[in-house]
Amino acid sequence: MKKIRTKKLLSVLIIMFVALSSTSVFAADSTFLNNLANEKRTLIYGPEEGIKVIPYSDDVCNGKPYHDLVSSGFGTAYRGAFPSTDLIVEGACWQCDGCYLVMVTEGEPILGEDIGTWATYPYDEPISGYGAVIWTNTYGNCSSPSMSGYHFRY
Amino acid sequence: MKRKGIFFAAIVLLCAVLLVIYVTNNGAEKKRKDAVSGLLKIYYSADDDETLDKVSDGASAAGEFDSTFEALYNEKYIEYLTKDAYERLSANRTILEPEQIVRDFGCTLKFIEADISKSADSAEGHPVYSYNARINVTLPDNENREIIETGTVEFVKEENQWKVDLLNVKTGELYDRVKDLAPAS
Numbered sequence: 001m002k003k004i005r006t007k008k009l010l011s012v013l014i015i016m017f018v019a020l021s022s023t024s025v026f027a028a029d030s031t032f033l034n035n036l037a038n039e040k041r042t043l044i045y046g047p048e049e050g051i052k053v054i055p056y057s058d059d060v061c062n063g064k065p066y067h068d069l070v071s072s073g074f075g076t077a078y079r080g081a082f083p084s085t086d087l088i089v090e091g092a093c094w095q096c097d098g099c100y101l102v103m104v105t106e107g108e109p110i111l112g113e114d115i116g117t118w119a120t121y122p123y124d125e126p127i128s129g130y131g132a133v134i135w136t137n138t139y140g141n142c143s144s145p146s147m148s149g150y151h152f153r154y
Numbered sequence: 155m156k157r158k159g160i161f162f163a164a165i166v167l168l169c170a171v172l173l174v175i176y177v178t179n180n181g182a183e184k185k186r187k188d189a190v191s192g193l194l195k196i197y198y199s200a201d202d203d204e205t206l207d208k209v210s211d212g213a214s215a216a217g218e219f220d221s222t223f224e225a226l227y228n229e230k231y232i233e234y235l236t237k238d239a240y241e242r243l244s245a246n247r248t249i250l251e252p253e254q255i256v257r258d259f260g261c262t263l264k265f266i267e268a269d270i271s272k273s274a275d276s277a278e279g280h281p282v283y284s285y286n287a288r289i290n291v292t293l294p295d296n297e298n299r300e301i302i303e304t305g306t307v308e309f310v311k312e313e314n315q316w317k318v319d320l321l322n323v324k325t326g327e328l329y330d331r332v333k334d335l336a337p338a339s
Contacts, residue, residue: 071246073223074209090210092247108247111326129245130223131209154246154325 062098066151069094073131075104077119082135089117089139093131094152100124102132107145109152115142186316187270190283190307193234193318198265198289198303198328200252209250236312236319248325255329259336260294273306280319281309289328293336301331 061067075093079086094103100123106116119139123132205226212219226249227240235243243249252263266288273284284306291299308320 073244074219074247074250076210108326128220129241130220131244133219 060149061096061101064098066149067096067101067103068098069101069103069150069152070097071110071152071154072102072127073129075102075131076133077104077121077139078133078135079139080135080137084135088119088136091116093127095123095127095132100126102127102134103150104132104134109145109147110154112145114144115147117141118147182316183272186281186283186309189234189309189316189318190270190285191268193231193307193321194268194285194287195265196230196234197249197321198252198263198287200256201262201264203253203257205250206253206257234318235321236310236317239317239319239321243321246325248321248323251325251329255332258329259332261332261336262292263332264290264292266290266300276308283307283309291332291335299335301328301335303328303331 059065072093072095074091076090077088078084079088089104089106091104091106092108094105095101096103101120102123103118103120105118107113109115117139118141119134119136121134121136121138205222208222209219212222223244227235227237231240240249247254255261255263268285268287270283270285272281274282276282285304287303287305289301289303291301293299303323305324306320306322307318308322309316310319311317
């Protein structure tokens with residue numbers, strides 16, 4: 001009976017030691033976590049997989065790390081507010097499947113063309129499949145077929 | 155003797171039924187092939203960029219944008235394409251790809267003819283046809299070149315008329331092929 005008690009006590013002590021020591025590793029080494037954040041990686045723990053280091057992803061749109069832009073016809077973007085006719089770009093129109101953001105791009109990124117001049121406007125409802133006209137002050141230029149935070153599809 | 159007569163009449167009746175089925179199917183087949191041909195003739199022929207101009211004009215007068223596309227549908231495609239198919243082709247800008255070619259390269263396109271054959275039925279049982287379309291491209295220096303474009307179409311019956319519900323063309327392929335023939339002006 002005494003033997004069993006001693007065994008139990010020893011097990012509890014071992015468990016406490018392991019728990020405290022592993023906590024102190026992470027608590028003491030805060031630079032470890034900072035480095036993960038800087039390298040765009042994050043630490044996750046799953047009961048089956050154990051501790052894992054995975055790429056870190058920003059929540060850009062409804063849990064996704066990008067706006068899921070669906071081809072939506074033709075688009076024209078003007079600088080400022082309606083009824084400005086100060087043209088920013090005329091070309092392909094896209095709308096985010098998650099948040100209805102509308103983007104107009106000069107090129108056809110899906111076909112490998114550079115995005116070129118682009119402009120966005122936060123719509124709050126689906127636009128027609130023929131396209132849209134937007135007035136905005138959010139625009140830029142991208143000399144690549146891809147842009148971080150945006151995913152294009154038909 | 156009487157039994158022989160009944161047997162003969164049954165065979166004649168069966169032949170008549172088969173003939174009716176054959177004629178009906180053949181009629182539907184011809185109608186669908188004519189529809190494919192009619193659609194391809196409209197889609198693959200372009201000698202101006204009028205609709206693209208209208209889209210730009212419509213953009214400067216907000217609200218007239220959608221009406222340009224509605225008008226194009228009613229004017230050219232309503233006989234052959236379902237509205238859903240037309241909207242999908244508009245959404246990925248395929249519908250105005252031939253006009254974009256006219257605008258960007260100064261070429262004109264003219265549909266010559268197409269080999270059309272039934273390839274299969276879709277999972278929903280809709281007839282699917284594949285085609286090889288011969289298209290004449292007139293370059294800015296008036297030189298004529300011929301290209302062949304392939305694709306498939308899927309039919310549905312809408313208001314007792316066979317209409318194309320899916321025109322499968324590879325977006326950008328026609329543009330790239332003409333681009334190879336005529337460098338941008």
